[in-house]
Amino acid sequence: MSSTGELRHTALDALHRSLGATMTDFAGWDMPLRYGSERDEHTAVRTKAGLFDLSHMGEITVTGPQAAALLDFALVGNIGGVKPGRARYTMICRADGGILDDLIVYRLGETEAASSEYLVVANASNAQVVLDALTERAAGFDAEVRDDRDAYALIAVQGPRSPGILKSLTDADLDGLKYYAGLPGTVAGVPALIARTGYTGEDGFELFVKPEHAVELWQALTKAGEGAGLAPCGLSCRDTLRLEAGMPLYGHELSTSLTPFDAGLGRVVKFEKEGDFVGREALREAAARAEAQPPRVLVGLVAEGRRVPRAGYAVVVGGEVIGEVTSGAPSPTLGKPIAMAYVDAAHAAPGTTGVGVDIRGSHEPYEVVALPFYKRQK
Amino acid sequence: MSNPKELRYSKEHEWLSAAEDGVSTVGITEHAANALGDVVFVQLPEVGDSVSAGETCGELESTKSVSDLYSPVSGEVTEVNEDVVNDPSLVNSAPFEGGWLFKVRITDEPGDLLSADEYTAFSAG
Numbered sequence: 328m329s330s331t332g333e334l335r336h337t338a339l340d341a342l343h344r345s346l347g348a349t350m351t352d353f354a355g356w357d358m359p360l361r362y363g364s365e366r367d368e369h370t371a372v373r374t375k376a377g378l379f380d381l382s383h384m385g386e387i388t389v390t391g392p393q394a395a396a397l398l399d400f401a402l403v404g405n406i407g408g409v410k411p412g413r414a415r416y417t418m419i420c421r422a423d424g425g426i427l428d429d430l431i432v433y434r435l436g437e438t439e440a441a442s443s444e445y446l447v448v449a450n451a452s453n454a455q456v457v458l459d460a461l462t463e464r465a466a467g468f469d470a471e472v473r474d475d476r477d478a479y480a481l482i483a484v485q486g487p488r489s490p491g492i493l494k495s496l497t498d499a500d501l502d503g504l505k506y507y508a509g510l511p512g513t514v515a516g517v518p519a520l521i522a523r524t525g526y527t528g529e530d531g532f533e534l535f536v537k538p539e540h541a542v543e544l545w546q547a548l549t550k551a552g553e554g555a556g557l558a559p560c561g562l563s564c565r566d567t568l569r570l571e572a573g574m575p576l577y578g579h580e581l582s583t584s585l586t587p588f589d590a591g592l593g594r595v596v597k598f599e600k601e602g603d604f605v606g607r608e609a610l611r612e613a614a615a616r617a618e619a620q621p622p623r624v625l626v627g628l629v630a631e632g633r634r635v636p637r638a639g640y641a642v643v644v645g646g647e648v649i650g651e652v653t654s655g656a657p658s659p660t661l662g663k664p665i666a667m668a669y670v671d672a673a674h675a676a677p678g679t680t681g682v683g684v685d686i687r688g689s690h691e692p693y694e695v696v697a698l699p700f701y702k703r704q705k
Numbered sequence: 706m707s708n709p710k711e712l713r714y715s716k717e718h719e720w721l722s723a724a725e726d727g728v729s730t731v732g733i734t735e736h737a738a739n740a741l742g743d744v745v746f747v748q749l750p751e752v753g754d755s756v757s758a759g760e761t762c763g764e765l766e767s768t769k770s771v772s773d774l775y776s777p778v779s780g781e782v783t784e785v786n787e788d789v790v791n792d793p794s795l796v797n798s799a800p801f802e803g804g805w806l807f808k809v810r811i812t813d814e815p816g817d818l819l820s821a822d823e824y825t826a827f828s829a830g
Contacts, residue, residue, distance in 0.1 A: 349739075364797070365768050366743045563742065563769055633746045635766050656768055657745040664745075687764075687771075 337382035338480045338538035339545055346559055353562060354452035356383040361561035368564040369659040372527050373701075375556035376486035378548055379565060381533065382541065385454020386479045387447040387461060391470035394443050398432065400604050401464040403587065405597040406445070411436030414507045414524055418587055418595050419457055424609035425583035426590065427460060428453040429575065431524060433509045441511075446475075446520070446535070450577045464605060480541035484548060485531030485568075487703075488555040493532055495551045497521065506530075515547030526565060528572025529703055567656045570665065573627065573699025579638055579653045580625060580667060586613040589622045623650055624675035627700055628684065628693040630664035636684040636693070642668050643683045643690055649674050652684060660701050667698065707825075708734060709801055714824035715777035717759070720801065721818065724811060728783055731776065732805040733765065733796060736828040741767040744796040749774070749785040749807050756782060758815045763806070765796065774806065778814040782807050 334357040337343075343350065348359035359380060361368060371377050389398060398406035404417030414433040418426055431448045435441040449457040454476060461472045484493060490501055499512030499521055509522035517540040525531035536544055549557065566576070575581050580590060587596050588610070596610050616622075628636065635657055642650035650670030658665040666684065674682060677697045683690035712720040718737035722730040738744065746766035756762040756776035763774035785807045789795045795804035819827060 349742075360769075361742065364743055567768065635746060635771070637771070657743075657766075 335383075337380055338541035339380045339382065339482075342542055342545060343380065348559075348561060351562065353383060354450075356451060358383055359559070359561040361563045362559045365561065365563040365567070366659045368558055368560040369567050371556060371558035372486045372529055372560060372564065372568055373660060374487070375558070376484060376488040376492055376531075376552055377527070377558050377560035377564070378545065378552065379483040379485065379560050380541075380545070381481040381483050382479070382538070383451040384481050385449035385451060385457060386475040386481075386535070387449065387454075387458055388473040388475045388478075389445040389447060389461065389470055390443065390473070391468075392443065393469040394445055396602070397461075397465050397468040397470040397472075398445060398447075399600055399602060400468070401461055402430065402432070403596045403604060403606060403610065404432070405600040406432055406434075407600065409434040411442040412508055412510055413505075414509055414522060416507070416595065418581075418592070419460060420586065420606035420610065421583060422606055422609060424586035424606045424613045426577075426581045426585055426587060427583060428457050428577055429581055430457065433520070433522060435509070435511070435520070437511050453577060478537070479535045480538040481533060481535055482541065482544055482548070483525055483531060483533045484552075484557070485525045485527040485560075486529045486557075488552070488557070489529070489531045492548065492552045492555055492557060493521075496547055501532075515544055515551075517544045517547075519544070526572075526574060527568040528574070528699065528701055529568075566654075567659060570654050570656055570667065571658055571660055571699065571701035573667070575625075575667075576654060586610060588613040588617040591625045593617065621672040623669035624672050625653070625667055625698065626670055626675050626677075627696040627698045628652070628655075628666040628668055628682070629661065629696050629700070630666075630684075631692045631694065633664065634686045634689075634691050635664040636666040636668075636686060636691075641685040642670050642674075642693075643685050644674055644681055646690075649682075658700060665700050666693070670695070708736075708821040710821045712801070712821060713777075713818040714821065714827075715759075715775065715818060716827065717775040717777070718828070719775060719777045721777045721814075728808050728810050729778065730805050730808050731778075732800055733774070734824070734828070735800045738797050738800045738804070741765060741770070741772060741796075743768050744793045747774075747789055747793050747796065747806070749790065750776075750782045752782055752785060754782045756780060756809060758813065766793075776809065777818060778809060778811045780809040780811040780813070783810050784808040
């Protein structure tokens, strides 16, 4: 994480402080880690609803007649195939196939003009890298890449009660809004892109608004959620929520040293799309390699004891290292420590026994399970 | 937050009670508990262990990190708090009471333990 120079503050900074948030440096932003107990916040999202400030995420707008063509060239997904008003999870890779970032790309809709406009949302820590890569890859395309990081605040409402809370503040057709879709609308009188996306494993919404409207929207959501148990939530519980949901995090499960095929996410690479794209050749080779000799597999580990595996800890079998933990935390929902880890294919099957994690010298027993750890009831 | 006047404090954020029959109780401060976040696992020294002032004698694990537990004094461990082993959240909910960690028969203590007022100033800075 970068920590040089001044920390950046979101439009909700004063509000977080008035709520008594513990703040943390996240990718150069001063962000709320938690407001009270991170476990209570986690549970609120699983059972009721939670409110997040995600304004540190990196928004990049791509417009112009060849916006789709540019994104098809720059990213590994089939962006031209995304319908207006829908969103797609995808990745941007280097020419050698290494993952630069994972992204959500929204194709804006409603009007003819907006339907050739795309909103690319990058991880905070990679926003500049993604912006630079897109700008460079735009050469020769009739398309504009615009840095919109300062144009948006992002507020997420996540949890089973989030549709009800949002409905009380908007006339937008939330029932018609599918998962991984977004529509322009008004929430509490504030213009917003209302997206049914999130990073918690729960139903929920992400609201892209102008920074000057962020406080007003946060307060309206807080009021609307009062009777529903809506709690302000920090990045700490966001991490345990996504871990339980088996969702990868850049810098942990994803990095430039892995291709999507090494990360078990080869399905995001669309070789069948028209035209060349950055990384195509290297990714073809990575796919063939993965086919011939399975790479380490991302698995779930559930502790039998109470000690918590952390990123970088070795996974061991009979004293031999067979993998590495990428993320680990006590799971509030399971009541046990859990981890994601890349392990040799021979030890990746759910139910594999004899697997341990080297926790500061002691080999603690773990059970291999399929991801995710938690799946919501639909 | 208020730090009880009758306790003394280390710069590693442990508190130490006044000795009764030569035995003092050790815990971590509310300031430290808040900084750690929800504590989910504690590893304490065992009864009979010798601990040394300023040296690690256990671990406190929270959602996000693991921290060493230091002993504020040297001596022999006479009792450990099994309640907190079974329910580590006591460290957060009652750091100065039910969340105490271990008792130690003191053989030596460093001269730099802080009073409540000194510790309040130290932990605020």
